[in-house]
Amino acid sequence: MISPRRSPRAALRSRWDSTGLREITRGxxxxxxxxxxxxxxxxxxxxxxxxxxxxxxxxxxxxxxxxxxxxxxxxxxxxxxxxxxxxxxxxxxxxxxxxxxxxxxxxxxxxxxxxxxxxxxxxxxxxxxxxxxxxxxxxxxxxxxxxxxxxxxxxxxxxxxxxxxxxxxxxxxxxxxxxxxxxxxxxxxxxxxxxVPPITTHDIAIAPPSDVPAPACPAGAGVVVVGNPESGSGNGRQVLDKVRALLPDAEIIEIGPDDDMPDLLRRAAERADVLAVSGGDGTVACAAPVALEAGVPLAVLPGGTFNHFARDLGIRSVADTVGAITEGRLTRVDIVRLNDDTVVLNTASIGAYPHFVRTRTRLQHKRSRPFATAVALMATLRRTRPVRIRVDGVVMETSLFLLGNSLYRPSGFAPSRRLRIDDGLLDVRILEVGHRFALARLVGSMLTGRLERSPLYHELQVPEFSFSAVDEPLVVAHDGEVGESYDEATFRVDYRALSVYTPAPRR
Missing domain, CATH: 1.20.144.10 (Phosphatidic acid phosphatase type 2/haloperoxidase)
Structure with a gap:
């Protein structure tokens, strides 16, 4: 086959283009x-x-x-x-x-x-x-x-x-x-x-913190501490030892392997002026409704692996909590009630979000957080079966659903922390996957910083949120624990219902 000959003008233009490019590069x-x-x-x-x-x-x-x-x-x-x-x-x-x-x-x-x-x-x-x-x-x-x-x-x-x-x-x-x-x-x-967008403050106006007058407890009199010595890969034992040294008058109860934790917490709250709990987020979530029912304030000692609730309260160490107790620094924060009977302190999720978090956490030990987030998202969407829910009469097919107590930052599907836990709002994030090329569209939106504008991603800030399962009851995981299955789930903010000890804000 004979290839068509280029015109002399086209050949001259090609030689001029290549020569011009070389001249520019040389210059x-x-x-x-x-x-x-x-x-x-x-x-x-x-x-x-x-x-x-x-x-x-x-x-x-x-x-x-x-x-x-x-x-x-x-x-x-x-x-x-x-x-x-x-x-x-x-x-x-x-x-x-x-x-x-x-x-x-x-x-x-x-x-x-x-x-x-x-x-x-x-x-x-x-x-x-x-x-x-x-x-x-x-x-x-x-x-x-x-x-x-x-x-x-x-x-x-x-x-x-x-x-x-x-x-x-x-x-x-x-x-x-x-x-x-x-x-x-x-x-x-x-x-x-x-x-991974930066953590910035929300534009939503929030009322000032609700500080509560509380007597100082210099030696811990009236404080009952319930702690799990095996939490946090053995860190719980060290936490309890520090409390003994800093609050000599406090009563300390260690949770044994055969103890019924809710019953142990209820009996401790009956005789406590302050109910203190040492353990992970699951332990704290178990203690919160007990403190609410008994009408006593809660003190959180960071004895778990991640300590999300304690961290968002500004508590980094046992000394922070002890200092708040001895100085009488008490404030009120929000809780979330699931179907009016289950208390959620941090987050609740359905579908594959727990798998996404575990995958991202594992990868972060070896890779950067942005890389781990992108890989975990793709792996989750590729390997897990989506679920269908009905929200306000609309059926959504989703693989990633997250609901948070108060507003999390940053936006998107890598929330890191809360700046406040008393804003009266739920932070709801839903990722739809029941569309053509959903994975490619979502990854493209993340890379260009346009996830919030994607029609497949929904981010809501509301005081109450409900969904119903379309195909079968859905398991709702919350505060690091796998919860029960629900046909209908309603989440409602109980505004500033829980009194907790918090350290002085760091500047």
Whole structure:
């Protein structure tokens, strides 16, 4: 078969296009080299003194890990989240830069003859020059932190720019390599921010906290502590020992393997001025209705594995709870009642959400949270059977359904924590799958940060929510425990019904 001949004009245009592209590339390369020479040949005592030290500090991201550690130890919850996001973003960026980006196009390192001797790197890098790994990690950390806390990210952005300059000044990279590294790091940070949005405050107006006058209990008189010594992989025993040391007048009851926990809690509440409970979220959820029925306040000691309820109350340690008891810091928080008889403190779910959480938690030990979230979502939607529910007369087929007590952040299907537990609202999130190409559409929406606008995703903030099972009774899991099956389920907020001890807010 004879291929059609191109016209002379088309052939001339093709040759001009390829020649023009080569000329542009050659021109950019020449400009890149000239800028490098200008910076390298500049005689500045400041550059000579600062740039080598700065570039060595950024080797293997030591500078960013040190800053993240300082933020985690000395900052509040926002600083800690920013530090974690920054470190995770650096990890992902480092892998992609060194294992993929540096292998796309070969470019030798610059000649360092023009760089002053005192400014040169102590060792000459042997890897490909394009892109700059130091610059990619610098931009990733600064952008990652900035997504959670913009002022800190702005300051770190200036430091990241200096790190990039140090790579040129010491002769390790051309300016183009640095710009490419900045672009890679910033892009990965933005994608991470789309997959796992930052935790921000809601726009919904919430009444001030409802503080309750309470007498101080310096030694724990009138406090009855019910604790599971086997909770939290043995951490429960340490919690009870700390309570004995800090509250010598408190009565401590250890839950044995053959004890009936609800009965034990009821008998303890009958003689308690304060019912304290040590254990995981399931234990706390069992104690909450007992405290409500007895009319006594609840003190939560973080003795479980995750301690979601205690963490969202601002309790990080036993000392936080003990301090609240001894100072008499008592407030009221919401609970959720399922069909008016079951108390939910944190979340309730049907379908595959428990499987999704377990998969994501397992992957997070090895991968970044955004990657773990995306993989867990795809695995859950692919392997689990969806269920059908009827909401306000509309039948929905869903694989992921989550209902939270108060508003969780961030939006989407990776909720992390609550800033308040007293807003009087349910946080309902439903993911529909009964549509063509649902998985591809959902993943695309997550990657572009448009999940909230997807017609397959519903996020509601309401004081009451009901659904009915279409095919068969559905198991409702709540607070880390597998619950009962329901044909009809109604969730209602009991506004600020539970009195709990909380520490002073951290600034």
């Amino acid at each position: 950019l390369g020449t400009l890149d080299a000239e800028i490098f020479e200008t910076i390298a040949q500049s005689h500045s005592p400041g550059l000579d003194a600062v740039m080598p030290r700065l570039t060595r500090a950024a080797d293997h991201s030591k500078l960013w890990f040190a800053i993240a550690g300082a933020m985690a130890l000395g900052g509040g919850a926002t600083a800690q989240r920013a530090a974690v996001r920054g470190v995770v973003t650096v990890g992902v960026t480092s892998v992609l830069t060194n294992q993929i980006a540096k292998r796309i196009r070969s470019r030798p390192r610059p000649e360092t003859a023009s760089v002053p001797l005192q400014r040169r790197s102590r060792r000459t890098p042997t890897s490909n020059s394009l892109p700059s790994g130091h610059s990619a990690s610098a931009a990733a950390f600064a952008m990652g932190v900035g997504i959670e806390h913009a002022p800190t990210g702005l300051v770190l952005g200036g430091l990241a720019g200096l790190v990039g300059l140090s790579r040129i000044a010491t002769g390790a990279h051309y300016p183009g390599d640095v710009l490419a590294g900045f672009g890679i790091g910033a892009t990965i940070a933005v994608i991470g921010g789309r997959l």
